[in-house]
Amino acid sequence: MTASTIVPIRWCGDALELLDQRALPDREIRLRVNDATQTAQAITDMVVRGAPAIGITAAYGVALAAQRAEDSDWPQRLEDAIECLAASRPTAVNLFWALARMRGVIDRHRTQREAPVAALLDEAREIHQRDLADNLAMGRYGSELIARNGTCTVMTHCNTGALATGGHGTALGVIRSAWEQGLITLVHANETRPWLQGARLTAWELQREGIPVVLAADSAASLLLARGEIDWLIVGADRIAANGDVANKIGTYALAVQARHHGVKVMVVAPSSTFDLDLESGADIPIETRDSRELTHQGERRVAPENVKIFNPVFDITPAALIDAIVCEHGVIEPPNPTSIARLLGRT
Numbered sequence: 089m090t091a092s093t094i095v096p097i098r099w100c101g102d103a104l105e106l107l108d109q110r111a112l113p114d115r116e117i118r119l120r121v122n123d124a125t126q127t128a129q130a131i132t133d134m135v136v137r138g139a140p141a142i143g144i145t146a147a148y149g150v151a152l153a154a155q156r157a158e159d160s161d162w163p164q165r166l167e168d169a170i171e172c173l174a175a176s177r178p179t180a181v182n183l184f185w186a187l188a189r190m191r192g193v194i195d196r197h198r199t200q201r202e203a204p205v206a207a208l209l210d211e212a213r214e215i216h217q218r219d220l221a222d223n224l225a226m227g228r229y230g231s232e233l234i235a236r237n238g239t240c241t242v243m244t245h246c247n248t249g250a251l252a253t254g255g256h257g258t259a260l261g262v263i264r265s266a267w268e269q270g271l272i273t274l275v276h277a278n279e280t281r282p283w284l285q286g287a288r289l290t291a292w293e294l295q296r297e298g299i300p301v302v303l304a305a306d307s308a309a310s311l312l313l314a315r316g317e318i319d320w321l322i323v324g325a326d327r328i329a330a331n332g333d334v335a336n337k338i339g340t341y342a343l344a345v346q347a348r349h350h351g352v353k354v355m356v357v358a359p360s361s362t363f364d365l366d367l368e369s370g371a372d373i374p375i376e377t378r379d380s381r382e383l384t385h386q387g388e389r390r391v392a393p394e395n396v397k398i399f400n401p402v403f404d405i406t407p408a409a410l411i412d413a414i415v416c417e418h419g420v421i422e423p424p425n426p427t428s429i430a431r432l433l434g435r436t
C-alpha cells in the first residue's frame with residue numbers, strides 16, 4: 089500500500105512547517121511555527137486540523153518548547169507549554185493523548201538539569217510515524233470489510249485524509265487503500281459546511297491522486313442515499329466514548345440517521361488514540377463551538393443579517409447503535425459496544 093505524497097507536518101530541526109490548510113486548494117503555503125504558543129495558535133486557527141494531525145502537531149510543539157527552555161526551571165516551562173497547547177481545541181482527544189505522552193517523557197527526565205530535547209523530539213517523531221503506520225493498517229482492515237460485498241460507491245464527510253493525519257488518512261485512508269485494490273468505483277464527498285473541509289480539502293486530495301470524486305452540498309446526501317447510489321458511509325472520528333458513541337464533524341449524526349433509514353452501512357475509522365475510555369458515553373464529550381463568522385460570512389462578504397444570533401457547533405455525536413463497524417489499527421469492532429471495544433483495545 090502506498091502512502092500519500094501530501095506532507096502536512098514537517099519538522100525542520102528548529103521549527104515546525106505546516107501546510108496551511110486555510111489556503112487550500114488555491115495555494116500550497118507552508119507556515120513556520122517556532123514555539124508552543126505559535127503551534128497552539130496554528131491549531132486554533134485551523135492551519136492544521138483533523139484529530140490525529142492536531143495531536144502530532146501538539147507533540148512537536150512540546151519539543152519546540154523544550155528547545156527554548158534553557159534554564160533549570162524547564163519542567164515548569166514545559167508544563168506551561170502543555171497547558172497552552174491543551175487549550176487550543178477541545179473535542180479531538182488525540183490532542184490530550186499526545187500531550188500525556190509528552191508529559192510522560194518529561195516525568196522520566198524531571199531530575200535532569202536540562203530539558204530532554206532529544207527524548208521529546210523522538211517521542212513526537214514516534215507519534216507521527218506510528219500514526220502513519222496505523223493509517224495503513226486501518227486501510228487494510230477497512231478494505232477487507234468493503235471487499236465482503238465486492239466493489240462499491242462510498243460517501244464521506246469532512247476531511248480525514250493525509251492532511252488530517254500523519255499521512256494516508258483514517259476514513260480517506262480506507263478509501264485510498266480500497267480504491268487501489270479496485271474495490272471503490274466512486275467517492276461522493278460532502279462539502280461539509282461551514283468550514284468546507286470536504287470541498288476544499290477532500291476533493292483536492294482525491295483529485296490530486298486520481299481517485300474519482302463527486303462533490304455535493306451536504307443537503308444532497310439524503311437524495312443520494314435514497315436513490316441507492318451509496319453502499320458505505322465512511323467517516324472519521326474526533327473522540328469515541330467507551331460505549332462506541334462517536335464525536336465527528338457536524339452533520340455526521342444526520343448522515344448516520346439517513347444511512348440507517350436507507351439501509352446504507354456506516355463505517356467509522358479512527359486509531360486507538362481517538363478512543364476515550366474514561367467517558368461512558370458521547371454525552372460526556374465536549375463539543376467545540378467556533379466563531380460565528382463561519383456562518384455569517386462567505387469569504388469577506390456578509391451573507392447573514394447583522395446581529396442575528398448564531399449557533400455554530402462544529403461536531404456532533406453519532407450513537408453507537410447507528411454505526412455498523414469501527415475500524416482501528418488493531419482490527420474491526422463490529423458492532424461497537426462497551427464489550428467489543430474493550431476486547432479489541434485490550435482493556436478486559
Ligand SMILES: CSC[C@@H](O)[C@@H](O)C(=O)COP(=O)(O)O
Pocket residue numbers: 137138139140180245246247248249252253257258259285323324325326336337338402
Ligand atoms: C482523521 S480526521 C477525523 C476527524 O478529525 C475529522 O472527521 C474531523 O471532524 C475534523 O474536524 P476539523 O474541525 O476539521 O478538525
